[in-house]
Amino acid sequence: MSEAKVREESRHSGTVQRASGARRSAGATHPGYKREQNEDAYWADEQRGVWVVADGLGGHQAGEIASKTVVEEIQRSAATDRHYERALQRAHALLLGDEHTAANMGSTAVVVAEDGAYFHIYWVGDSRAYYxxxxxxxxxxxxxxxxxxxxxxxxxxxxxxxxxxxxxPNRHVITRCIGGSTNPRLEIDRVSSPWYAGHRLLLCSDGLSAEVEPEQIAAILAENSDNRRAADLLVAAALDAGGKDNITVQVVDAPDPAPGAQKWTSRTGKALHASARGLGSRGRLLLAACAVGTGTALAAWLFGII
Incomplete structure (x- = not known):
């Protein structure tokens, strides 16, 4: 399915939903061809530097409630304490304590939160983040x-x-989710990384990752610098592959310039590199510690990482 086809469907049927008012990022969701209802949910706040994709489980309204609960708790945390692990734990407790919760009602989730020159990813289940x-x-x-x-x-x-x-045949069976009576204690995984200018993050539900090969995803991102166009074409690729599940994507650009590179200048780098050559191992270690304070790009350049 072409990008034009996706846009045409969105105008006439409203099946493709998109975020509006975004500059650095774009998101889109589609129910796919096999499901009557879209149990995925997503949300972004570029000003606060947080993005989330949640994939509801349990069928019909149950999955919608679960993914919406996850998003609402992330929104609450973004506006208050910015403790996103706690937010996912609260969503888990709410779903376990909901008297309407069925045993199989739950949600996967992947959350990105920026922290200066770095971003942190928190996730549960098989919703993914790609760099x-x-x-x-x-x-x-x-x-x-x-x-x-x-x-x-x-x-x-x-x-x-x-x-x-x-x-x-069991590739869609998950071992961990938010909610669901089989997971009374929720474990949340986390990974952190520095931003580099010109790089991008992709968050998605398994409606994309289970249907579209990584090579095709990479090609779409490489050929489309506009996030809105990239998000639409990723959804279109999943629909072309059969659209067997709900599809949700968010594409996020690194800050421009990336925070870790803001204080970097070539003159500063040359001066520090010259100083490093004249120092012993202890002195170079001290200089490295100082370099961390001026940005990850500087430290990486100084010690040959990039």
Whole structure:
């Protein structure tokens, strides 16, 4: 399906929903062709530097309630304490304590929160975060999250390989979710990384990642610098692949310039590099500590990381 087709569908049927007023990011969601209802939810606040994608489980209204609960708790946290792990724990407790909650009602979630020159990712289940960096061809797409799923457990144990995992009949069975009576205690994974100018993050539900190969995702990001266009084409690619599940994506640009590079100048780098050559190992270690205070790009350049 072409981008034009996706836009045409959104005008006439309202099936593609998008965020508005965004500058650095764009999000889109679509119910797909096999589901009557969209149980995914997403939200973004660029000013506060937080993005979330949640994939509801349980069918019909149950999944919608679960994903909406996750988003509402992230919104509450963004406006108050910015403790997003606590927000996911609150959503978990609310879903477990809801008298209308069925045993299989829950949600996966992936959250990105910026903190100066860094971003932090929190996730539960098989909603994913990818990091795209420019380069030759389609650049490099790296999966930052690790699925909490039965098939991922088999891959990690060496029982099957990634090709077998993609075709496994139980590939949609998750081992961890927010809510659901089988998970009374919620474990949340976290990873952190510095931002670099020109790089991007992709958040998505498994409606994209289970249907579209990473090579195609990378190509779409490489060929479309406009986030709105990239988000629409990612949804279109999942629909072309069959649209068997709800599809939700958010594409996020690094700050421009990336916060870690704001204080960097070539003159400063040359001076510090010259100073480093004249120092012993203890002096270089001290200089490295100072360099961290002036930005991750400077420290990386000084010690040959980039």
């Amino acid at each position: 795209w960096s420019p380069g030759a061809g389609s650049g490099q797409l790296k999966q930052l999250t690790n699925d909490h799923s039965y098939v991922q457990m088999l891959v990690d144990s060496g029982a099957i390989n990634s090709q077998e995992a993609a075709q496994h």
